[in-house]
Amino acid sequence: MGETVYSWGHGxxxxxFPTYFRALFSERVQKVSIDAGFTCPNRDGSKGLGGCTYCNNKTFKPTYCNLENSVSSQVLKGIDFFARKYExxxxxxxxxxxTNTYAPLDDLKRLYEEALEHPKIVGLVISTRxxxxSNELLDYLAELSRKVYVMVEFGLESHLDRTLESINRGHSFSESVWALEETAKRGINNCAHMIVGLPGESRDELLDQARTVSQLPVKNLKLHQLQIHHGTILARQYNENPERFHLYTAEEYIELVVDYLELLNPAIIVExxxxxxxxxxxIAPKWGLKxxxxxxxxxKRLAERNTWQGRLFNE
Structure with missing residues (x-):
């Protein structure tokens, strides 16, 4: 018997995401992180102050990202960092x-187009809320996406409004739905970013999240286990009331991910x-896993359970 080929075209x-990306581009493609000096509407007072309770941007910012460096300089440093490994x-x-769309449109165009000036840059990934x-910005990105790869990555974080309020997101889930629908109808690649295990969310609610996400025009999905980082409001809350938090062990989370995948629309690319x-x-949880x-x-667990993404989709 030959290998099973699933609806996404492989075994x-x-x-x-890596298999999809290799098929999309005929060569190795790597993301180069850029810090363009943006803030967020829930930091500067327009929606709130203090930012999201879990947020410490140092957790994902490479050392070559520095506000003293221009976008062009950060692009060059990032490319140099990876070029040593792969020619x-x-x-x-x-x-x-x-929030990398939180500026006047003319400023955004200047920053994005500055990055695209480098001949080795073949597209943009824009992380935002x-x-x-705006419709105006999305129209511009739709036009740009006809020339280069454009992905807009939305921090949805949860499908429950009570959770979005408790983590100080400053937006509702209905706004998330709107953003995904507006990018999809313009043919712009989108990505939904979800944090799994936020305080007060049960396992059943997280599986319901998979069903909810599956009904939306989501192209890519990023899952992120809840982590408690130093220097965050969440760290203080965890220290004061640890019983409010269920921090999954790696084994528990693996099982949850497999259950989540079974319910997930097979058309969604998992990043x-x-x-x-x-x-x-x-601070926690410390799994020690790359x-x-x-x-x-x-x-391994998918194989042991003889299951796959979408096995229970629409059931």
Whole structure:
């Protein structure tokens, strides 16, 4: 008997991002992170102050991202960092820190187009909030996406409004739905970013999240286990009331991810299951697993259970 080929066209038991990306580009493509000096509407007072309770941007910002460096300079430094490992490759400029659409449109155009000036940059990945994009901006990105790869990554974080309020997101889930629908109808690639295990969310509610996400025009999905980082409001809350938190063990989370995948629309491309923070910033949980090690464990568990992404979709 030959290998099972699933609806996404290959034999891996979930619709994985690396396979999709290799098929999309004929060569190795790597994201280069850029910090363009943005803030957020729930930091500067327009929606709130203090930012999201879990947020410490140092957990995902490479050392070459520095506000003293221009976008062009950060692109060059990022490309140089990866070029030492791989000679032939292209890059995506990843506007990652804070809310990367939170500025006047003319300023955004200047920053995005500055990044695209480098001949090895073949597209943009723009991390933002669903309440920080306008029709005008999306029309511009739709036009841009006809020339280069454009992905807009939305921090949805939860499908429950009570959770969004408790983590000080400053937007509702209906705004998330609007943002996904508006990007999809313009043909712009989108990505939904969800944090799994936020305080007060039950396992059943997290599986319901998979069903909810599956009904939306989501192209890519990033899952991120709840982590408590030093220097955050969440760290203080965890210290004061640890009983409010259920921090999954790696084994529990693997099982939850497999259950989540079974319910997930098979058309959705899964970009990642976990996030890694620098050890000196991480309070808990400390699994000691790298991304590729976690993926291997999920794939092993999918095989052991003889299941796959979407097996229970629409059932």
């Amino acid at each position: 891996r038991r979930y619709n994985d 032939a490759m292209k890059f995506l400029a990843y506007f990652q820190a804070y 669903p309440d920080a994009v 990642r299951f976990i996030s890694q923070a620098p050890p000196d910033l991480l 991304n590729f090690e976690f993926v291997a464990k999920v794939e």
